[in-house]
Amino acid sequence: MIDEELVQLLTPEGERVESSDYESTLNGDEIFGLYRDMVIVRRLCNESTSLQRQGQLALWAPIQGQEAAQIGAGRALTPGDFTFPTYREHGIAWCRGVPPADMLRLFRAVSNGGWDPQKYRHSVPTVVLGSQCLHAVGYAMGIQRDGAEEASMAFFGDGASSQGDVMEAFVWAASFNAPVVFFCQNNQWGISTPSSVQSKIPLYHRAHGFGFPGVRVDGNDVLAVYEVTKRALESARVGGGPTLIEAYTYRIGAHTTSDDPTRYRIDAEVEVWKHRDPVERVKALLAREYKVKNADFDAVNQEADTMALQLREDVLAMSRPDPITMFDNAYAAPHPLIEEGRREMIDLGISGGAL
């Protein structure tokens, strides 16, 4: 990872790095908080993979390797901000307060969303990637019109960076100086397509062509991701316009549980990235610099296990929805074909639901 423009505050070994542009503003307790978040979302992710393997989920999209990118960005947000995720933003959802079980409703195929996006100010997952970047820009235009000191943030990956909607979002954000941060997790692989096929230049360079700043940050360094995101958000909130952040990271796991990455990438590459683990480097820092004891680390693991047990219980309790609920919220106002469908379903005895 030799890139002199890469913002890094913590080496893979957990040594602090002097940066001319950024410095860590977090104290020991706050760093421990980020560590805790990362351990919990990793556990959440592993439990979900197990649930899928046991036939309890239709699909799962793992985030292993990307915990620092998501927790660093997620904790830089303030409650007033609004985030627009893909289906792989479990760490962001965690930071926004979405209950873990709700994150799995989509993957258990009992919902097309899973949580109340207005309550958590975290939009529902976008599956047709790229679209959400335009939603974030539109939302940011609304913030401007309200005169609020808030920002919106769009999440996408190196794969989606090739989508036209992402380019259009860049154009609009620049033209209207919208308070939006584009957070690209370059995890090197769009299913089997390497990021070199998506872009011939470092992705963050693209921002300059659109007229706003781009920053590449070590996506496995939670301290650096936090500071870079915080500054971009602060700039956006006070009229500084958009920023593109490229969090340079790696998808350790498969694209989804339906994917087999051994068909397109070599183990040696994965091993290299495992040595850059985002969780271990913070743990090393906490142990060395803040004298955090093993008992404290163990307590976090315990908390993660408890969360996982609860998650499993909650997921198993999610039963097949009453088919008649498919008619709910298809439209906001009454619609004759919705009424017709409901009536037919009741007449067929498929549902006991009342009109």
Place this chain on the structure above:
Amino acid sequence: MATTTMTMAKALNEGLRRAMEKNPKVLLMGEDIGRLGGVFRITDGLQKDFGEDRVIDSPLAESAIVGTAVGLAIRGYRAVCEIQFDGFVYPAFDQIVSQVAKLHKRSDGAYIMGMVIRIPFQGGIGAIEHHSESPEPYFAQTAGLRVVSCSTPNDAYWMIQQSIEHDDPIIFCEPKSRYWEKGEVDLETPPAGLFDALVRREGTDVTLIGYGASMKTCLRAAETAQAEGTSIEVIDARSIAPLDIELMAKSVEKTGRVVVVQESPHTASVGSEIVSELTQRCFYSLRAPGLRVSGYHVPYPPTRIEEDYRPTVDRILDAVDRVMGFES
């Protein structure tokens, strides 16, 4: 009754103005709609009066016009998007069918996706390719959307306001060839609900159903037929999705014959849906199979020959003759 005479273009302009006065969250977005007032001048003068924050001259990117309208809706704004010409809506197709149509459902009702996507549609203005299409069947087929079309200045004035007030996303199809035709506008009372069809002319022998620019052709056909002794009831569908099938069925139960007119090709079209529904509901009243008079199944032709593509009075009367001459 306070009525005044104006063109459909002016009626839309006045309707937009009134909606913006009523609700400060209403925004207009589109290409060249501000300083220029739109290529058809529908938004003429609105940016001057409501400012650049509410009448937004957008970059040339249809997917972004609709995609940002989604974000604005999530923030509580109500965008009225202008798609400059029918053939330019396809870059926004993904946002419309995958996002606009589905986000209310995906969010379990937390997002109100109220927005209006205005599309000048149908032919008849002698334009070059991509400026004369009828994309409404694509949208009529998509659950989560509603599709309406105005055919008179009075409907234009009221339906645009009703669409903006409605909480579901509306594809608002404007017959561009009728923009400059004048008609009476009642400034106090709407002619009907947004999703109601209207009987434009009463008759007893054949029910003739159309929408948008085809309405005028239908009325001309009815007049000609009257002279030849055939009484045609003309229905303006107004709402394409959902259809006001009750009103249409009532008419067909009376006449026993139906012809639907549209500029789109007839495969999987609005006319197909109307004929199918009416066949199901009025089977025992029908005295002839329902017919469709449509555009041909070809890319919209060079406009020197478009009048042989679009339904004409002659083609409509030919279909009327066929249903009148049908012996079961």
